[in-house]
Amino acid sequence: MKGIHVTSEIGKLKQVCLHRPGDELLNLPPFELERLLFDDVPFLEVAQAEHDRFAELMREQGVEVLYLEKLVAEAFDADPTARQDFLEEYLAEADIKGGKAMVQVVREYLESIEDNFEFVKKTMAGIAKSEIDMPTALDFESMAFSGEQSDLVIDPMPNLYFTRDPFATVGEGVSLNHMYSVTRNRETLYGKYVFTRHPEYAGTALWYNRDAKFSIEGGDILNLSKTALAIGISQRTQAAAIEQIAQNIFWKTEGCLIEKIFAFDIPNNRAMMHLDTVFTQIDMDKFTIHPAIMGTLRVFEITKGAHEGEIEVKEHTDSLEKILDYALGVDGVKLIPCGGGDPIAAAREQWNDGSNTLCIQPGQIVVYQRNNVTNDVLYKEGLDLLVMPSAELSRGRGGPRCMSMPFQREDL
Numbered sequence: 001m002k003g004i005h006v007t008s009e010i011g012k013l014k015q016v017c018l019h020r021p022g023d024e025l026l027n028l029p030p031f032e033l034e035r036l037l038f039d040d041v042p043f044l045e046v047a048q049a050e051h052d053r054f055a056e057l058m059r060e061q062g063v064e065v066l067y068l069e070k071l072v073a074e075a076f077d078a079d080p081t082a083r084q085d086f087l088e089e090y091l092a093e094a095d096i097k098g099g100k101a102m103v104q105v106v107r108e109y110l111e112s113i114e115d116n117f118e119f120v121k122k123t124m125a126g127i128a129k130s131e132i133d134m135p136t137a138l139d140f141e142s143m144a145f146s147g148e149q150s151d152l153v154i155d156p157m158p159n160l161y162f163t164r165d166p167f168a169t170v171g172e173g174v175s176l177n178h179m180y181s182v183t184r185n186r187e188t189l190y191g192k193y194v195f196t197r198h199p200e201y202a203g204t205a206l207w208y209n210r211d212a213k214f215s216i217e218g219g220d221i222l223n224l225s226k227t228a229l230a231i232g233i234s235q236r237t238q239a240a241a242i243e244q245i246a247q248n249i250f251w252k253t254e255g256c257l258i259e260k261i262f263a264f265d266i267p268n269n270r271a272m273m274h275l276d277t278v279f280t281q282i283d284m285d286k287f288t289i290h291p292a293i294m295g296t297l298r299v300f301e302i303t304k305g306a307h308e309g310e311i312e313v314k315e316h317t318d319s320l321e322k323i324l325d326y327a328l329g330v331d332g333v334k335l336i337p338c339g340g341g342d343p344i345a346a347a348r349e350q351w352n353d354g355s356n357t358l359c360i361q362p363g364q365i366v367v368y369q370r371n372n373v374t375n376d377v378l379y380k381e382g383l384d385l386l387v388m389p390s391a392e393l394s395r396g397r398g399g400p401r402c403m404s405m406p407f408q409r410e411d412l
């Protein structure tokens with residue numbers, strides 16, 4: 001079965017989209033880490049082995065694993081004009097250091113890669129100066145660049161293995177996001193070509209588009225039910241983007257069943273960059289949570305207004321448990337604190353994504369091995385943990401939920 005179908009965070013996972021970390025992690029200059037939103041340089045071989053185990057754990061549960069790089073290559077295999085169109089957009093957004101002559105050299109270099117899969121991986125990895133012949137007829141900009149410090153002509157996209165963020169599946173459609181940072185915004189181009197040009201996915205409804213003005217990222221978008229969505233107001237997602245997606249869903253697109261959007265205003269900092277870094281659903285009535293967000297969290301409910309183009313907003317003042325009971329239509333939601341309530345363990349394990357779990361089916365979750373305090377608490381709560389190695393992957397500041405985008409889940 002193809003197409004998108006996701007109406008919860010916990011319904012049995014049938015199909016998921018990943019990206020296996022590739023050479024983009026070799027093109028990470030240490031002095032560029034902050035700009036590229038990474039905290040250390042991972043050891044690629046080990047990161048790949050950890051990622052392969054992640055995929056294997058899911059396959060063992062009957063999940064079909066798709067790879068983003070393969071889907072994009074399939075779109076190009078099916079329609080060579082798609083590859084040409086992609087290349088033009090890619091070059092325009094690549095911020096190529098140097099002038100027109102350099103752009104031409106890069107274009108020829110990429111065009112010379114015949115195999116579409118290799119071509120896609122190269123665009124993800126970035127391009128080093130040493131890989132290309134510097135232009136012979138130099139325009140001034142290219143000439144000036146050849147003496148510059150940077151060894152990269154095109155930046156890598158090291159965050160691509162966090163497939164949760166550049167686009168997000170909701171119901172039968174997708175929010176094709178506009179990212180907060182320049183470095184991650186290029187990632188959304190791959191989603192664009194999958195959802196508009198891949199033979200199986202072209203025509204997927206888009207609830208948001210990458211050319212919109214405000215930023216929204218998939219780590220902030222949580223499917224609570226067929227009709228309710230949670231979205232974080234965070235470092236990465238602006239309230240204005242939530243208003244825009246609400247407008248799109250309620251008034252400007254067809255086919256979305258969402259009737260209520262709960263906006264969760266979380267602290268604006270790197271450790272808690274997305275809602276899913278502090279809060280993930282793990283069972284019908286259970287969530288993991290970073291205790292540091294309790295007390296400060298404001299929650300708004302957005303619904304369709306009475307007149308064309310209007311939305312209604314109200315703020316909830318109940319406890320988070322009560323708000324979630326109401327949003328999910330259950331009784332007695334339980335919040336399980338990361339780090340077992342100990343503030344140092346909570347901060348340490350949240351930093352390494354202790355609250356960022358991927359639910360395979362109600363009560364069964366993928367977790368990082370390194371978060372042993374939180375994992376013990378989850379065992380005691382009766383959860384079935386699929387534990388994955390996490391020494392290298394965690395250096396990018398994302399966990400199992402960040403590294404996965406469900407394409408299909410069974411309805412609850």
Ligand SMILES: NC(=O)NCCC[C@H](N)C(=O)O
Nearest residue numbers: 037162219274396397398402
């Ligand atoms: N959903 C997530 O929290 N994704 C993790 C993204 C980590 C990445 N290094 C970033 O800063 O965007």
